[in-house]
Amino acid sequence: MIRFGVIGAGRIAQTFSTALQKMGGNLYAIASRDFEKAQSYQKQYGYTKAYGSYEMMLEDPLVDCVYIATPHGLHYTHMMLALDYGKHILCEKSFTLNAQQAQAVFKKAKLNNLFVMEAMWTKYLPVIMETKKWIDQKIIGDLQSMEVSFGFDAEHRRGSRLFDPAMGGGALLDIGVYVITCAIDFLGIPKEVKSTVELDPSHGFDLKEDIHFTYEQTSAHLKCSLLEKLENVARIQGSKGSVEIIDFWKAEHAIFYNLKHEIIHEIKIPHTINGFEYQIQGVISSIEDHRFESPVITHQSTLDVLKIMDQLRQSWGLTFPNETL
Template sequence: MTPPIKWGILSTGTIARKFAATLNQLSDCGELAAVASRNTDGANQFASEYIVPKAYGSYSDLARDPDIDVVYIATPHSLHYENAKLCLENGKHVLCEKSFTVNAVQAAELFELAREKNRFIMEAFWTKFLPAYQLLYKTLAEKTIGNITHFRAEYGFAPTGARYIRKFDPLLAGGALLDIGVYAIGVAAMLLGYKPKELYTSALIGEYGTDTFNSIMLTYENGPTAHLVTTIGSIIDPLAVIYGTKGHISLPNFTALTSFQVTIDNETPYNVDSPFLVNGFEYQIKETERCLLAGVRESTIMTHQNTIDVLALMDKARSSWGLSFPCEI
């Protein structure tokens, strides 16, 4: 019998907690074996809350633990590159939060290192693994709304206090684009393709030197267009719409899609539902473990090139705004 895959979690923030809670509910997946924080107290508190056997006060201690198979990285964007590199160099497989790195060059370097070390690595773009999107692909392939002509997505939230400052901190590669713009671009790429013909963009740069609002227009060789708006500081419910020659499909909460509404000209709209087993994170966990058990080093669902292509689009957008981060210099 194959022993269960042993997971480590790097960081103890909100998204790390969601991941831990999800993994602990999956009886058919591996086990959460270790957690690391920047200090021992934080790691111990997390370990106690989520019943984790080992707690480390440094990331390097977790990376060197010989019992850990794969590490989930949930640190800020600016740390993803060095954290993933640390884990790979210590022989660990990696599932790293989005945005995977700050730029496409960093991502390419990590993928090359993973190949050299024969380790699995994948961006934790959990949205792409959701069952509702598989049903959506089928609906689109059947030409239910005809040919796609346009895709629109918008999303915004308004943090307060210390969280507001942290979301915009350039030292953490903050701003709306890397935090939530990656969702809009990622879903547009899933539906229309990862290689648009042109990108047009504008942004508002806030008091901390990072983007508070961004607007991106994509055009594709075969005709479709996309308009993507993301912002931190204004509450905009996440909504996407796919327009076609015969109707449209609405994707409420497109980042965490569980249902969508199909409207065909002159017909009554109908819903297609696909609820989560837990909270949506379970599907990327299952894909990671499927690959590890099969000895596969790259997911065919979320490929390395997918990650590089999305980062390249974000690089191009930031370049046009004149926005770079200290960790890139």
């Protein structure tokens, strides 16, 4: 059984730990900069080992795969370190600060025959996969346009990684990554990208943005915001009808309509645990099959999204303090 080690005992490490525990997976080690915090996660989730330093955990030869649950600004450093110790990797989104960092990680992983995957869990959700199949079968005809939004009021989290430029803070890398991934997943890579952005007046990071993708036959309008709750729906219009994926990033429900807006089909698949189980199973199967890349979240799919985020930030004049290699 793949023995997982977790780097960073924060919020998302809890979601991962809950899923792995309920799946009956091997919760081998948890590492925090604070040993007491690691011990409290160990007690809560049943990790075999607790470490007070990330490097000490990486030195443990029994760790097979590392789940990196630190802020995006640290992913590159933590992945390169984990690869030095010969570990397979599941790394939280956004995978790195930019495409260049991701390319370096993938290159090093390939050289060392190690598995690496971005934890873009949405792509593994059964509702997303089923919706794609129905779209491919032309239930809504030829695709014409798409709208995707993801926003929440993050004001109460001022002072957290979300608003820290050194950690890759801002809306784009935290939630923009979902709307862009979703549009690319359904429509492909756009021919043209345009956007408007609201930057934080004192720190320069992005608080909200409107992004327009243009394709040969279709278009997509994407919105994300750390200032307000948005609809958080992905809606695709086709020549024969439309589909709405409710809370698309953690999708459990999609509704298909005809042109009269009558429901013609619904997909409802509640998570068996919390939604992370599907991507975790994907990691386990890939490693057991000796694959170095997931067939669902490919290295290329991670790079495609990062390249668009690079392009957007370049047009906004937005760089992160530590984004050089």
